[in-house]
Amino acid sequence: xxxxxxxxxxxxxxxxxxxxxxxxxxxxxxxxxxxxxxxxxxxxxxxxxxxxxxxxxxxxxxxxxxxxxxxxxxxxxxxxxxxxxxxxxxxxxxxxxxxxxxxxxxxxxxxxxxxxxxxxxxxxxxxxxxxxxxxxxxxxxxxxxxxxxxx
Amino acid sequence: xxxxxxxxxxxxxxxxxxxxxxxxxxxxxxxxxxxxxxxxxxxxxxxxxxxxxxxxxxxxxxxxxxxxxxxxxxxxxxxxxxx
Numbered sequence: 378x379x380x381x382x383x384x385x386x387x388x389x390x391x392x393x394x395x396x397x398x399x400x401x402x403x404x405x406x407x408x409x410x411x412x413x414x415x416x417x418x419x420x421x422x423x424x425x426x427x428x429x430x431x432x433x434x435x436x437x438x439x440x441x442x443x444x445x446x447x448x449x450x451x452x453x454x455x456x457x458x459x460x461x462x463x464x465x466x467x468x469x470x471x472x473x474x475x476x477x478x479x480x481x482x483x484x485x486x487x488x489x490x491x492x493x494x495x496x497x498x499x500x501x502x503x504x505x506x507x508x509x510x511x512x513x514x515x516x517x518x519x520x521x522x523x524x525x526x527x528x
Numbered sequence: 529x530x531x532x533x534x535x536x537x538x539x540x541x542x543x544x545x546x547x548x549x550x551x552x553x554x555x556x557x558x559x560x561x562x563x564x565x566x567x568x569x570x571x572x573x574x575x576x577x578x579x580x581x582x583x584x585x586x587x588x589x590x591x592x593x594x595x596x597x598x599x600x601x602x603x604x605x606x607x608x609x610x611x
Contacts, residue, residue, distance in 0.1 A: 422547055427533055429534060429606070430610070431534055431584070433587055434588075437535070437587050438589075459611075491611060494610070494611050495610060495611035496608060497589065497608065498610050498611075499584070499603075499605060499610075500608055500609065500610025501534060501608065501610070502604060502609045502610070504546065512535055512536045512606065512609075513609045515608065515609050519611075522599070
């Protein structure tokens with residue numbers, strides 16, 4: 378199960394190298410990196426995000442989503458790395474890597490992983506600005522994005 | 529059973545977890561929420577959003593009509609905002 382939860386930043390290049398090293402059966406690698414913007418949803422300047430999570434359930438839920446993506450798109454490999462704790466503006470939050478024989482499967486599976494992760498992995502973002510802290514509200518657009526993958 | 533609270537549900541309830549035994553007649557997630565709301569103003573405040581509050585039974589997402597019999601751990605939290 379290639380799912381990892383960590384507080385420290387990750388190295389995209391090193392992760393991709395690890396996934397593809399010694400393999401000649403793959404034709405496509407797609408990566409998505411989610412980065413902490415310097416604007417809060419209110420428009421105020423954002424200092425940092427703090428990500429709270431449900432230990433245990435996060436790993437299980439990400440594992441279920443990853444297993445579904447592997448099976449549905451016949452992936453050669455997949456990786457999800459998600460940070461928690463305090464993340465400064467400009468730092469990476471989440472990494473999704475999909476590896477497949479062809480690009481269409483790798484692109485689609487990466488989108489699926491992100492759409493599902495946003496609506497079903499138990500993480501909650503709190504924004505930190507000059508005026509204080511506030512919890513980020515969920516977005517209807519994220520629910521719609523996840524809906525489209527329902528078979 | 530153990531009850532867990534996360535994010536602003538945790539802040540409003542004022543604790544991250546507690547042990548609780550629901551009385552007879554409380555058989556589903558929705559009924560458990562109704563019972564919790566009667567325990568005090570902090571619970572009423574935490575659960576006033578009603579169906580917007582999500583639940584998980586033993587670390588799996590659970591709908592309001594899910595039965596809670598046999599659950600070891602039930603968690604309540606706002607809609608998720610990771611990624």
